[in-house]
Amino acid sequence: MNHLNVDVAIIGAGSAGMSAYRAARAHTDRIVVIEGGAYGTTCARVGCMPSKLLIAAADAAHAVAMAGRFGVVTAPAAIDGVAVMRRVREERDRFVGFVVEAVEAWPEAHRLRGHARFVAQHELDVGGHTRVTAGRIVIATGSRPHVPAGWRETLGDRLVVNDDVFAWTDLPASVAVVGTGVIGLELSLALARLGVRVRLFGRSGRVGPLTDPDVAAKARAIVGAALDASLDAHDLMPTRHGAVVTLRWTENGTRHEEDFEYVLAATGRVPALDGLGLEHAGVPLDEHGVPQAGRHTRRVGRSHVFIAGDASDEAALLHEASDEGRIAGDNAGRYPDTIVRPRRTPLTVVFSDPQIALAGESHAQLLARGARFAAGSASFDDQGRSRVMGRNLGIVRVYGEADSGRFLGAEMIGPAAEHIGHLLAWAVQHGLTVQQMLDSPFYHPVVEEGVRTALRELKAALDLPAPPLAGCLDCAPAAAV
Ligand SMILES: Cc1cc2nc3c(=O)[nH]c(=O)nc-3n(C[C@H](O)[C@H](O)[C@H](O)COP(=O)(O)OP(=O)(O)OC[C@H]3O[C@@H](n4cnc5c(N)ncnc54)[C@H](O)[C@@H]3O)c2cc1C
Numbered sequence: 001m002n003h004l005n006v007d008v009a010i011i012g013a014g015s016a017g018m019s020a021y022r023a024a025r026a027h028t029d030r031i032v033v034i035e036g037g038a039y040g041t042t043c044a045r046v047g048c049m050p051s052k053l054l055i056a057a058a059d060a061a062h063a064v065a066m067a068g069r070f071g072v073v074t075a076p077a078a079i080d081g082v083a084v085m086r087r088v089r090e091e092r093d094r095f096v097g098f099v100v101e102a103v104e105a106w107p108e109a110h111r112l113r114g115h116a117r118f119v120a121q122h123e124l125d126v127g128g129h130t131r132v133t134a135g136r137i138v139i140a141t142g143s144r145p146h147v148p149a150g151w152r153e154t155l156g157d158r159l160v161v162n163d164d165v166f167a168w169t170d171l172p173a174s175v176a177v178v179g180t181g182v183i184g185l186e187l188s189l190a191l192a193r194l195g196v197r198v199r200l201f202g203r204s205g206r207v208g209p210l211t212d213p214d215v216a217a218k219a220r221a222i223v224g225a226a227l228d229a230s231l232d233a234h235d236l237m238p239t240r241h242g243a244v245v246t247l248r249w250t251e252n253g254t255r256h257e258e259d260f261e262y263v264l265a266a267t268g269r270v271p272a273l274d275g276l277g278l279e280h281a282g283v284p285l286d287e288h289g290v291p292q293a294g295r296h297t298r299r300v301g302r303s304h305v306f307i308a309g310d311a312s313d314e315a316a317l318l319h320e321a322s323d324e325g326r327i328a329g330d331n332a333g334r335y336p337d338t339i340v341r342p343r344r345t346p347l348t349v350v351f352s353d354p355q356i357a358l359a360g361e362s363h364a365q366l367l368a369r370g371a372r373f374a375a376g377s378a379s380f381d382d383q384g385r386s387r388v389m390g391r392n393l394g395i396v397r398v399y400g401e402a403d404s405g406r407f408l409g410a411e412m413i414g415p416a417a418e419h420i421g422h423l424l425a426w427a428v429q430h431g432l433t434v435q436q437m438l439d440s441p442f443y444h445p446v447v448e449e450g451v452r453t454a455l456r457e458l459k460a461a462l463d464l465p466a467p468p469l470a471g472c473l474d475c476a477p478a479a480a481v
């Protein structure tokens with residue numbers, strides 16, 4: 001058994017762990033990052049990047065399918081599944097290669113391979129071969145897919161999760177995608193556009209992270225029109241006979257049945273804390289067994305343990321994992337004089353088509369905290385530039401604070417949502433009022449003009465005293481143009 005004594009041990013060399021390492025290293029050279037799996041991060045290997053590569057292929061197929069509406073005559077797109085998956089894997093491997101290179105450039109003494117588990121408050125067993133004694137410990141172990149009980153046993157290799165999809169060497173003929181969260185939406189729409197027979201199953205009628213009833217209703221209609229979807233399926237029961245998986249479910253009081261080649265479980269992700277021996281870490285755990293950290297310090301209680309990224313059961317997003325890693329690593333390095341760091345305004349983007357974006361506070365969050373707010377909305381179905389591009393589908397709803405007119409947040413499904421989401425999140429973070437946003441530049445013709453329509457409706461709904469004309473531009477009576 002080897003023994004190692006360090007100031008900071010980081011468990012997990014994913015996005016959060018890598019950023020924790022860089023921050024902690026500014027304080028100490030007595031540091032180790034422990035990785036039990038492959039280097040390369042979930043984001044690059046089986047998450048953000050390969051999913052966007054698959055979506056890019058689907059977008060190309062869709063552009064061909066839609067070309068006719070512009071008078072551009074093409075033959076029907078022929079999808080070469082082997083070539084599609086080859087590009088996904090090759091480009092993915094390139095991204096992974098850069099990450100692995102970055103980790104392998106760290107001093108060898110800072111890298112340890114093996115599964116880590118707490119054996120005492122300051123002591124970790126790593127793979128049964130090394131004992132690490134650490135002054136501070138950062139947990140950055142990520143998340144793993146949650147699969148409904150019994151499905152693995154029933155379905156065997158016909159049950160797949162996101163990791164498996166990106167290892168495919170060809171596209172399958174048919175897939176049942178279960179779960180209408182972010183992964184379910186992105187992958188089901190992409191696979192359907194690539195010619196795979198897909199049915200998307202949900203159980204609550206919810207679509208992605210949307211909470212605004214108007215936006216969610218529009219999203220349900222869009223998804224329902226884009227592919228076979230059973231968004232309110234009950235008693236979903238998969239069984240396997242040879243190579244065929246049969247799904248049976250109840251919808252609108254009727255029992256249905258359909259055969260597929262695979263079932264893709266996109267039924268959520270849970271913090272990867274199993275087997276970590278947290279009972280020995282001496283830290284408080286919540287009812288799900290997850291250590292609760294201060295959002296702005298990443299420190300668990302008053303302990304020497306910090307947690308960052310998907311492991312912490314907060315927003316499971318890449319930029320949040322990196323930020324949390326930076327805060328956790330810095331505070332582990334400067335411990336016990338930890339500092340409070342700012343966080344960014346929430347922003348979520350779903351790379352469906354049309355895309356979904358949530359910026360600032362969601363509709364549900366505003367209701368939950370009893371905020372006094374008004375809403376404005378605009379449809380993209382007839383919006384000028386969206387129609388020009390043949391992408392006129394969607395809705396945006398924007399929220400502003402009563403009395404102050406401060407912009408609070410937005411939810412949307414529609415064209416260019418990844419960009420509009422950023423614009424709106426930045427407006428929230430910088431504390432802009434709805435009037436200040438309306439007085440900002442809007443080019444013509446752009447999709448953002450749809451957002452302006454929603455902001456004008458919001459301004460009217462807020463019904464604030466009219467600002468003096470000398471102080472604002474987008475003001476009545478001439479603002480309608
Ligand atoms: C299909 C998919 C698509 C996604 N798309 C996006 C997107 O478009 N945009 C976005 O912002 N986010 C996206 N995400 C989410 C994003 O990938 C994650 O939020 C992010 O990768 C989390 O990083 P992490 O460092 O917390 O975890 P990881 O990168 O998973 O790192 C955790 C590491 O810890 C290691 N580990 C675990 N337990 C132990 C142990 N006991 N001992 C030693 N090592 C251990 C693991 O092997 C792993 O390497 C997507 C996720 C998925 C699954």
Ligand SMILES: NC(=O)c1ccc[n+]([C@@H]2O[C@H](COP(=O)([O-])OP(=O)(O)OC[C@H]3O[C@@H](n4cnc5c(N)ncnc54)[C@H](O)[C@@H]3O)[C@@H](O)[C@H]2O)c1
Nearest residue numbers: 148179180181182183184203266267268269316349350351
């Ligand atoms: N674009 C992005 O940023 C992006 C993309 C993919 C993943 N992610 C991250 O990864 C996380 C995990 O994604 P996800 O889609 O797996 O989780 P999710 O929590 O977003 O969605 C899971 C869905 O599965 C449903 N579900 C669970 N069990 C079910 C069952 N037995 N039958 C039917 N439905 C069931 C849930 O009701 C939920 O709607 C996301 O929350 C997100 O933070 C982000």
